[in-house]
Amino acid sequence: MSTTLPMLETYPNPIELDRGKLAATIDTLDDCAEACTACAEACLGEPDVAELTMCIRTNLDCADVCASAARVLTRWTGYDASIGRAMLEACATACAVCAAECERHAAKHEHCRICAEACRRCEQSCRALLTEMS
Amino acid sequence: MSTTLPMLETYPNPIELDRGKLAATIDTLDDCAEACTACAEACLGEPDVAELTMCIRTNLDCADVCASAARVLTRWTGYDASIGRAMLEACATACAVCAAECERHAAKHEHCRICAEACRRCEQSCRALLTEMS
Amino acid sequence: MSTTLPMLETYPNPIELDRGKLAATIDTLDDCAEACTACAEACLGEPDVAELTMCIRTNLDCADVCASAARVLTRWTGYDASIGRAMLEACATACAVCAAECERHAAKHEHCRICAEACRRCEQSCRALLTEMS
Amino acid sequence: MSTTLPMLETYPNPIELDRGKLAATIDTLDDCAEACTACAEACLGEPDVAELTMCIRTNLDCADVCASAARVLTRWTGYDASIGRAMLEACATACAVCAAECERHAAKHEHCRICAEACRRCEQSCRALLTEMS
Numbered sequence: 322m323s324t325t326l327p328m329l330e331t332y333p334n335p336i337e338l339d340r341g342k343l344a345a346t347i348d349t350l351d352d353c354a355e356a357c358t359a360c361a362e363a364c365l366g367e368p369d370v371a372e373l374t375m376c377i378r379t380n381l382d383c384a385d386v387c388a389s390a391a392r393v394l395t396r397w398t399g400y401d402a403s404i405g406r407a408m409l410e411a412c413a414t415a416c417a418v419c420a421a422e423c424e425r426h427a428a429k430h431e432h433c434r435i436c437a438e439a440c441r442r443c444e445q446s447c448r449a450l451l452t453e454m455s
Numbered sequence: 456m457s458t459t460l461p462m463l464e465t466y467p468n469p470i471e472l473d474r475g476k477l478a479a480t481i482d483t484l485d486d487c488a489e490a491c492t493a494c495a496e497a498c499l500g501e502p503d504v505a506e507l508t509m510c511i512r513t514n515l516d517c518a519d520v521c522a523s524a525a526r527v528l529t530r531w532t533g534y535d536a537s538i539g540r541a542m543l544e545a546c547a548t549a550c551a552v553c554a555a556e557c558e559r560h561a562a563k564h565e566h567c568r569i570c571a572e573a574c575r576r577c578e579q580s581c582r583a584l585l586t587e588m589s
Numbered sequence: 590m591s592t593t594l595p596m597l598e599t600y601p602n603p604i605e606l607d608r609g610k611l612a613a614t615i616d617t618l619d620d621c622a623e624a625c626t627a628c629a630e631a632c633l634g635e636p637d638v639a640e641l642t643m644c645i646r647t648n649l650d651c652a653d654v655c656a657s658a659a660r661v662l663t664r665w666t667g668y669d670a671s672i673g674r675a676m677l678e679a680c681a682t683a684c685a686v687c688a689a690e691c692e693r694h695a696a697k698h699e700h701c702r703i704c705a706e707a708c709r710r711c712e713q714s715c716r717a718l719l720t721e722m723s
Numbered sequence: 724m725s726t727t728l729p730m731l732e733t734y735p736n737p738i739e740l741d742r743g744k745l746a747a748t749i750d751t752l753d754d755c756a757e758a759c760t761a762c763a764e765a766c767l768g769e770p771d772v773a774e775l776t777m778c779i780r781t782n783l784d785c786a787d788v789c790a791s792a793a794r795v796l797t798r799w800t801g802y803d804a805s806i807g808r809a810m811l812e813a814c815a816t817a818c819a820v821c822a823a824e825c826e827r828h829a830a831k832h833e834h835c836r837i838c839a840e841a842c843r844r845c846e847q848s849c850r851a852l853l854t855e856m857s
Contacts, residue, residue, distance in 0.1 A: 323489070331566040362780070384526075538813070619753055703730055
């Protein structure tokens with residue numbers, strides 16, 4: 322029961338995007354950032370942490386990129402779409418890289434499997450919103 | 456359908472707190488951070504923005520504190536509870552201040568009303584988890 | 590006397606970029622994020638805040654993008670340059686937009702003048718590092 | 724040559740604290756956040772990463788707490804000192820825990836030695852500002 326859409330619906334300024342789609346992307350970004358932060362933590366607790374260092378790095382990168390993208394999109398009032406678009410591109414990239422890395426460990430580590438799925442959903446959501454804009 | 460609890464359930468390390476309660480607090484923190492970021496943006500779009508500057512400031516503060524608290528709690532594996540506890544205290548404070556400020560504008564601005572509720576929920580959730588710990 | 594370069598010099602992993610240039614870009618990003626956060630706060634205190642709302646928005650966007658870019662670059666160990674590159678592009682965009690907006694108010698507000706300069710320095714630094722990579 | 728103090732000097736609103744001391748604390752927080760992010764990255768590259776997982780966790784916590792504290796203090800216009808104070812307390816705690824952990828590895832890892840020093844400086848700076856306030 323996220324408050325993202327109810328909040329976007331109160332914006333006094335026009336938004337050139339469908340508010341439902343924008344809110345859904347923001348929620349997906351927030352969820353992905355959270356999943357990546359959690360996956361890094363879970364990886365740090367594994368006995369084979371030495372084989373998961375690249376996964377931890379991409380998790381941390383992806384969490385930071387998604388979290389700041391969610392904020393930028395929340396301030397989306399269309400004034401200059403270029404920052405939002407650049408962040409959606411950066412996010413789609415980060416999510417793709419992180420998903421690919423997590424997928425390598427998905428058979429062994431459940432947190433990597435769940436996180437890879439969150440990254441793929443987020444990558445798709447970012448690309449769909451980019452299409453919507455153009 | 457947040458992935459926070461499913462992720463926490465995969466943590467290989469023990470957590471001294473109930474994972475369901477921890478996950479619920481993290482989700483509430485993430486939601487409050489998002490609501491506060493959105494409320495600041497909505498306030499910036501209002502014709503009476505000059506009367507909302509304090510609200511924008513507390514929104515931004517509360518968003519930053521909640522977002523970093525969510526990350527710290529996601530790394531909660533009990534090693535040293537003092538950072539998590541300090542962040543929960545800071546969050547409860549920030550949420551209380553922000554809720555009080557938003558409530559002053561709630562009759563006039565729907566975004567302040569919704570945001571005040573998100574802050575109150577979050578304040579309560581932080582205090583409940585602090586009680587759980589002691 | 591930033592510790593960024595001394596820290597990068599201790600990295601056990603190779604970095605394909607010149608560490609001095611990388612550290613300088615990270616410091617410029619951190620400084621720009623700080624300047625933008627401060628400019629938003631200063632704008633909120635101005636009697637003509639209603640004319641500065643777009644400036645506050647771009648300040649907040651630019652601060653978030655620069656802060657997360659600094660973190661991503663700090664984890665630069667070359668594994669997959671695509672996230673770092675995408676964030677440098679997003680940063681160059683955000684800095685250019687924010688600088689242009691701040692420059693509109695630079696004659697009237699000293700904080701906008703200083704912030705515009707910080708954004709221009711950061712934009713240049715990001716573009717220079719992108720050239721270095723290719 | 725940080726722009727923090729020049730920016731604080733342009734604030735139209737009064738600040739009840741000495742601007743030089745406030746700017747110095749903000750710079751110390753930003754530097755500590757950067758050092759902790761870098762130390763986590765360096766630890767991930769070490770052959771004995773399995774012994775550094777607690778260090779990585781505290782580094783990440785400390786980086787998040789310091790970064791959000793720097794933002795909150797940058798918005799310090801005295802309206803309600805309680806959020807700023809709570810974040811300074813949380814920061815002093817996080818820095819003390821992180822410094823103690825890094826000191827355990829300082830003889831072996833130069834990045835932990837430098838990071839521990841950054842954390843101790845930051846802890847002191849936060850405590851000094853707290854004293855200033857009371």
